[in-house]
Amino acid sequence: MIGIIANPSSGKDIRRLVAQGTVFDNMEKVNIVQRILSVIYASGLRDIHMMPDAFHISERASLNLKRSLKIDVYVKLLDIKFSDDQNDSTQAAELLCKMGASCIITLGGDGTNRAVAKACGDVPLITISTGTNNVFPLMLEGTMAGMAAVVAERDRERQYLVINRRKRINIYKNSKFIDIALIDVAITKDMFIGARALYHPEALHELAVTVAKPDCLGMSAIAGSVYPVGENDPHGLYLEMGEGGELETWVPMAPGMMQLIRFKHYRKIKINERIVVKADEGMVALDGEREVPFTKNDNIEIELSPFGPNVVNIHKSLTAASRGGFFIEKDGQGLTKAESYSFYMNNNKEE
Amino acid sequence: MKVSNDDLIKLYGNMWLIRMFEQRAADLFAKGVLPGFIHLGVGQEAFMAGTHYSIKPGDSIGTSHREHGLLLLLGITPGALMAELYGKATGSNKGKGGSMHACLPEKGALGCNGILGSAQTIINGYGFAHKVRKTGNIAVTIFGDGAANRGDVHEGMNLASVMNLPVVFIIVDNGYGISMSSKNSSVVTDLSARAAGYGMPGVTADGNDVLAVIEATSEAFKRAREGGGPSVVEFKTYRHRGHFEGDPTPYRSKEELEMWMKKDPILRLEKILLDRNVINEKQMKDIKAEQLAIVDDAQKFAEVSPYPEGPEGYGDVFYKYEGRD
Numbered sequence: 001m002i003g004i005i006a007n008p009s010s011g012k013d014i015r016r017l018v019a020q021g022t023v024f025d026n027m028e029k030v031n032i033v034q035r036i037l038s039v040i041y042a043s044g045l046r047d048i049h050m051m052p053d054a055f056h057i058s059e060r061a062s063l064n065l066k067r068s069l070k071i072d073v074y075v076k077l078l079d080i081k082f083s084d085d086q087n088d089s090t091q092a093a094e095l096l097c098k099m100g101a102s103c104i105i106t107l108g109g110d111g112t113n114r115a116v117a118k119a120c121g122d123v124p125l126i127t128i129s130t131g132t133n134n135v136f137p138l139m140l141e142g143t144m145a146g147m148a149a150v151v152a153e154r155d156r157e158r159q160y161l162v163i164n165r166r167k168r169i170n171i172y173k174n175s176k177f178i179d180i181a182l183i184d185v186a187i188t189k190d191m192f193i194g195a196r197a198l199y200h201p202e203a204l205h206e207l208a209v210t211v212a213k214p215d216c217l218g219m220s221a222i223a224g225s226v227y228p229v230g231e232n233d234p235h236g237l238y239l240e241m242g243e244g245g246e247l248e249t250w251v252p253m254a255p256g257m258m259q260l261i262r263f264k265h266y267r268k269i270k271i272n273e274r275i276v277v278k279a280d281e282g283m284v285a286l287d288g289e290r291e292v293p294f295t296k297n298d299n300i301e302i303e304l305s306p307f308g309p310n311v312v313n314i315h316k317s318l319t320a321a322s323r324g325g326f327f328i329e330k331d332g333q334g335l336t337k338a339e340s341y342s343f344y345m346n347n348n349k350e351e
Numbered sequence: 352m353k354v355s356n357d358d359l360i361k362l363y364g365n366m367w368l369i370r371m372f373e374q375r376a377a378d379l380f381a382k383g384v385l386p387g388f389i390h391l392g393v394g395q396e397a398f399m400a401g402t403h404y405s406i407k408p409g410d411s412i413g414t415s416h417r418e419h420g421l422l423l424l425l426g427i428t429p430g431a432l433m434a435e436l437y438g439k440a441t442g443s444n445k446g447k448g449g450s451m452h453a454c455l456p457e458k459g460a461l462g463c464n465g466i467l468g469s470a471q472t473i474i475n476g477y478g479f480a481h482k483v484r485k486t487g488n489i490a491v492t493i494f495g496d497g498a499a500n501r502g503d504v505h506e507g508m509n510l511a512s513v514m515n516l517p518v519v520f521i522i523v524d525n526g527y528g529i530s531m532s533s534k535n536s537s538v539v540t541d542l543s544a545r546a547a548g549y550g551m552p553g554v555t556a557d558g559n560d561v562l563a564v565i566e567a568t569s570e571a572f573k574r575a576r577e578g579g580g581p582s583v584v585e586f587k588t589y590r591h592r593g594h595f596e597g598d599p600t601p602y603r604s605k606e607e608l609e610m611w612m613k614k615d616p617i618l619r620l621e622k623i624l625l626d627r628n629v630i631n632e633k634q635m636k637d638i639k640a641e642q643l644a645i646v647d648d649a650q651k652f653a654e655v656s657p658y659p660e661g662p663e664g665y666g667d668v669f670y671k672y673e674g675r676d
Contacts, residue, residue, distance in 0.1 A: 009555075012541045016552040017570045017582060023553055025544040055540040083610065191627065194352050195556050195566040293626065 001047040002040060002149045003096035003123070004075075005089050005116055006033055007108035007130070008055040014195040015133065019254030024130045026055045029107055032128060032142035033061040036105060037073040039146025041065075044345050045153055049099065051092035052077040054084050086115040094119035103152035103312060105145050109134045110287035114182050117168065117309040124152060124163045124310040133218040133254060133288055135183045135211060136166075140314060148314045150343055151321045160324055162316035166231060167210035167271075168308035171284060172301040173294065181286040182309070184209045184219035185302050190283040193290045199254055201261050204241045205279040208269060208302050212237045217252050218288050222261050225249035227268075236304045238275055239266040274303040352566050354404075356629045360638070362404065362561055363624060366396040366617050367642040369420030372429060373592075375646050376419070376436060376450075380596040385436050389450040392417045394559075394591035397616030398523060399424065401564025402491070405572045406459070409488040411477040413461045413470045415495055415523070416451045417590065426458035429649035439656035446659050447667065468494060468501030471520065475507055478516035478581075489517040489575040497528020499542045508549040508581070517575035519568070520546075522585040523558065526611075529594045530602040546583035558586025559616040562623070589614070 006029050015021035033050075040048055050058040058075050065071050078095050082088040089108070093116040096104055105126045106116050113127055113136045126145045127137035148161075155161045169181045186198055187206040198204075198219070211231050212223030223229065223237045226249055245264035253259045269275065277284075277300040284292035284300060294300050321327065321343075330342045354362075373391040380389055392399065395417065403424040406412060414421050423432055427443045435442030435453045443453050454462025461477070464470040470492055477490035498504060499522050511518040522542045524533050539545065546553025552574075556567040564586060571582045589611035593600045600608075624630050630638075 008540050012543055012553070012555040012585075014554050014556065014567055014570060016543075016546075016554045017567070017574060017584075021552075023544050023547045025547065026540050027538065054534055190352060192352060192354070192562040192623065194560070194562040195554075196563070200352075293623075295626065295628075 001049060001099060001101050002045065002153055003092070003099075003101040003104040004033065004036065004048065004050040004058070005092050005096075005104055005106050005108070005112070006051065006053065006057045007086075007089055007106075007112040008053045008057060009084070013197045015197050015199055015254050018199050020256040021254065026057065029130055030057050030060045030064065032107060032130070033057055034064055035142035036146040036149070037061055037065060037075065038069060038071070039143055040150060041071050041073045043150040043154075043343050045150060046074045048073065048075045049078050049096060049101070050075050051088060052080065052082055053088065054082065086111060089115035090119045093117075093123075097121040097123050102156065103149050105149055106137065108137065110136045110183055111289055113137055113309070114180065114287050117182055118180060120309055122310055124161070124312045126152070126312045126314065133216075135213060135216045135218070135220045136287070138314070144314055144318070147343075148312050148317055151317050151326065152312060154326075154341065154343075154345070155321070160317055160321040160326060162313040162320060163310045164232060164313055165306065165310055166308035167236060168305050169208055169210060169236070170303040170305050171286070171292065172274075172303070173292065174299050175301070178292065179286060181210075183211055183287050184223075186219050186285040186288075187277050187279045187300070188283045188285055188290065189279070190290055191281075191293070193283070193293065196289040198285050198288050198290065201241075201251075201253055201259055204261075205282060206277060207239045207241065208236060208275065208304070210236045210304065210308070217254060221253070222249075222251050223266070225251045225261070226263065226266055234271055234306075236269040237266060238269045240264040240278070269304045271304055271306050274301050276301050352562065354562065354565060358404070359620070359624060359629050362400050363617075363620055363630075363635070364638050364642060365400045365403070365424055366561065366620065367639050368423060368429070368645060369396045369399060370617060371642050371646040372419060372423060372432070372649070375650060376433075377592065377596055379436075379650070386438050387449050388595045389436065390417045390595055391592045392420050392590065394611065394615065395523065395525060395588050396420060397561040397620070398558040398564050398586045398588055401561040402493070402521065402568050404565050405568035406491070407488065409459065409486055411459050411461055411474075411481070411488065411490040413474050413477075413490070413492040414463050415467060415493050415498070416463050417495070417523075418463070418493060419450065419453070421493070422453055422455070422460050425455065425460040427453060427455050427460065429645050430652035433649040433653040434656045437653045437656070438658065439653055440659040440663065441652070441656040445663060445667070468498030469503050470494070471498075471504040471507035472510065474518055475510050475514070475516055478511060478518035479514065481517050482514075487576055489519060489572055491519045491521060491572075493521045493523060495528060496522065496524040496526070496533035496542060497531065497536065499545070500528070500536055505545075505549075508545070508551070508583070511581040512549045512551050515578070515580040517578070518581045519571045519575055520581065520583045521568075522583065523588060524585055525588050525590045527590075527594065527602065532602070541585060543583045543585035551581050551583065553583035553585065555585040555587065558588030559614045559619060561616060561620055588616075
């Protein structure tokens with residue numbers, strides 16, 4: 001079974017005003033889902049479950065496909081009570097994991113994937129970026145996501161599917177585990193959650209990242225401007241920012257916005273290392289969004305964990321599938337099960 | 352974003368003033384004291400208090416039909432607004448504007464157009480005036496999710512963008528246009544997405560978090576003041592009461608209302624004030640009592656005020672010119 005979680009809320013935050021962020025409209029998300037569904041339908045697979053949402057992305061995509069391509073993709077909606085917030089994605093991921101999904105396609109930003117990663121267990125993710133400043137999900141054509149999902153569903157023995165286990169950061173408040181981040185945890189001097197998105201670098205106090213990329217936007221780019229760290233490197237990076245630092249780097253903080261960031265200090269963090277946050281009050285921002293306020297009475301700790309979500313490497317998986325003949329049409333006669341293993345399999349059809 | 356403790360306390364008081372005033376208006380309407388229809392903004396205090404925080408003297412603000420609260424913050428005194436709802440001669444507009452058309456242009460409160468979704472073309476005139484006079488001020492128009500679907504709104508957004516006017520379009524999506532759910536009346540969930548069609552930025556923010564409102568409006572207003580042009584700011588919120596007083600709201604569920612009551616904007620600010628040790632519960636009670644006393648006085652003032660004399664009905668109808676008194 002293939003799962004799809006499309007977040008209707010991503011792509012409209014304050015960075016449209018303070019930077020040149022693109023508005024990612026929900027109709028485009030419907031279009032992407034249509035492309036995913038068309039590909040899965042073409043493979044003969046019919047067992048698709050999707051998160052329900054207030055915009056009815058799934059229903060609109062199915063209806064459009066009925067009208068335009070005259071196909072019925074049989075998408076089933078997950079039985080969750082949605083509340084129009086990130087908890088919907090977490091609930092949907094938990095249910096898909098319990099139902100034995102072979103993969104979950106996510107449409108959203110770092111925030112959406114963080115919500116999914118909290119509950120998806122070992123189910124591999126196929127990520128499509130529809131947010132802003134994203135590092136975790138890819139800018140990926142929906143067609144490719146659909147093809148990778150077909151490989152994930154058919155290839156249960158994992159001959160072709162290439163999966164990477166990502167890192168994550170665990171956050172503890174007063175020794176109690178409270179949340180995770182997939183890419184970055186920023187400790188800021190902000191006193192309020194407000195419009196959530198981080199865009200004032202002067203408010204930054206400390207930063208911890210699982211991935212430091214010079215070729216992305218935002219927090220990860222700050223770390224990436226001094227010491228790149230890859231997804232598969234067995235460490236992260238911890239930085240202290242602000243006045244008193246000697247090093248200044250130019251960082252793409254938001255779309256079209258290069259800013260000077262001053263560092264006091266940076267160093268590698270080892271897997272399982274826990275760091276006590278130095279700031280005495282402010283805000284913990286997770287993957288670029290202000291989430292957890294803390295005061296002088298609180299103790300915040302962050303820990304680099306190797307147990308982030310599994311993510312499908314699209315390029316490697318489709319290349320391996322192609323080399324294995326997965327896309328060659330076979331009629332199945334006189335072939336073993338392994339030999340007849342292919343993108344299109346009519347006998348798998350579940351009407 | 353920085354908001355001082357003093358400002359947080361002021362915002363808290365302002366939100367209670369709006370809540371108390373609106374609840375009193377509801378009670379008076381139920382008793383049959385207030386004439387006509389009234390539309391109340393209980394539950395929407397955060398977007399009004401937060402927007403007001405970002406407004407500067409000289410700005411021009413076009414409100415909609417549910418913004419008694421913003422009119423109070425812009426400068427109509429509670430007594431004058433309550434008297435206006437009563438239709439009394441001491442009302443902000445001599446009792447002739449009523450709930451929907453109360454205004455105070457000298458303080459930038461332009462009032463509400465009789466046809467919702469029409470003021471979004473007119474606002475461009477104010478924006479153009481600020482631009483050519485180089486006042487450094489902006490024009491703001493506030494309208495709902497229902498009005499957002501009207502043609503004039505699109506015409507207004509296009510013209511504002513073509514002329515690069517200092518105009519900010521604030522859409523208040525409170526879930527319903529009269530009885531029609533905004534989920535069924537628009538093909539986009541976030542109405543701010545419309546901005547893309549007119550070459551301007553659009554953002555959606557939590558309209559029940561006064562600090563999110565301040566952050567979004569302050570950035571949009573700053574952009575407009577500095578010549579950056581128009582933008583769309585959408586607030587997601589909910590009206591606790593019906594479209595009009597007396598509306599039995601058969602179109603929404605009890606569960607939905609309960610879910611939004613948990614997101615009450617005043618309770619959310621209270622939590623921040625307590626968590627940050629800005630004020631204690633006793634001080635909160637005092638602030639609430641202070642606002643209640645203001646509303647009590649406003650009601651007393653309205654009650655004892657006279658109704659307009661008969662000939663007043665002909666007053667303010669025509670502009671005075673030579674040959675006519």
